[in-house]
Amino acid sequence: MRRHTLGFVLMVAGIMAAGIGLNYAQAAQGGGQEQPRAQQTQTQKKAHQRHRAAVRRLMQQLFKNITLSSDQKKAIHADFRAYRQARHAWAKAHRGQLKALRQEIKKARKAKDQQKLKQLRQKLGKLMSTAPKLKDTLGKVRQQLTAEQQKQFDQNLQQIRKNRSHHRGNAKQHRKQQAPSGDHLNI
Numbered sequence: 001m002r003r004h005t006l007g008f009v010l011m012v013a014g015i016m017a018a019g020i021g022l023n024y025a026q027a028a029q030g031g032g033q034e035q036p037r038a039q040q041t042q043t044q045k046k047a048h049q050r051h052r053a054a055v056r057r058l059m060q061q062l063f064k065n066i067t068l069s070s071d072q073k074k075a076i077h078a079d080f081r082a083y084r085q086a087r088h089a090w091a092k093a094h095r096g097q098l099k100a101l102r103q104e105i106k107k108a109r110k111a112k113d114q115q116k117l118k119q120l121r122q123k124l125g126k127l128m129s130t131a132p133k134l135k136d137t138l139g140k141v142r143q144q145l146t147a148e149q150q151k152q153f154d155q156n157l158q159q160i161r162k163n164r165s166h167h168r169g170n171a172k173q174h175r176k177q178q179a180p181s182g183d184h185l186n187i
Contacts, residue, residue, distance in 0.1 A: 064156050066149050075144045083137040090131050097127060 040048070068076065091098075101124045108116040138157070142150055 058160070061160055062153070062156050064152075066145070066152050066156075068149075072144050076141050079137055079140045079144070083132060083134065086132040094127065094131075098124075101127065 101120060105117065105120045105124070108120055142153055145153055
């Protein structure tokens with residue numbers, strides 16, 4: 001269960017980081033040096049547009065059937081902005097460590113060294129546990145809401161998590177169905 005929660009947090013964290021032009025995945029891989037918009041390739045621009053659209057969809061799902069006052073909107077925007085900035089600063093500060101760990105994991109996976117792989121994943125998990133938590137930000141956001149809004153917010157968040165786990169299951173099933181069997185080769 002902890003692994004699913006971490007995956008969900010990382011997914012949403014990556015989506016939230018789009019607001020500052022640097023997504024978490026890029027920062028974690030050590031790439032992600034910010035480029036002025038004019039220097040971005042067409043592919044990068046399209047990826048950024050898709051990413052921003054995903055953020056909008058997530059926010060729409062999270063605040064579905066919730067009408068916010070202007071004060072609530074300002075406070076919630078401030079909470080998410082502070083989270084994005086903290087996440088960006090953390091990723092920038094730990095970029096080298098993350099990149100090195102991911103490279104070591106890749107080498108261990110290639111060498112099929114399960115013991116080393118387990119140790120490296122634990123080390124990565126320990127490092128990731130120091131990152132700012134979206135869960136904390138969602139708690140702050142939830143505090144900005146009325147009791148009725150909190151109830152709807154909780155339902156929306158539960159639905160997002162349910163959809164996420166449902167999509168994961170479908171993806172695994174889809175990959176199994178699409179696995180080449182050799183029959184399609186007409187040999």
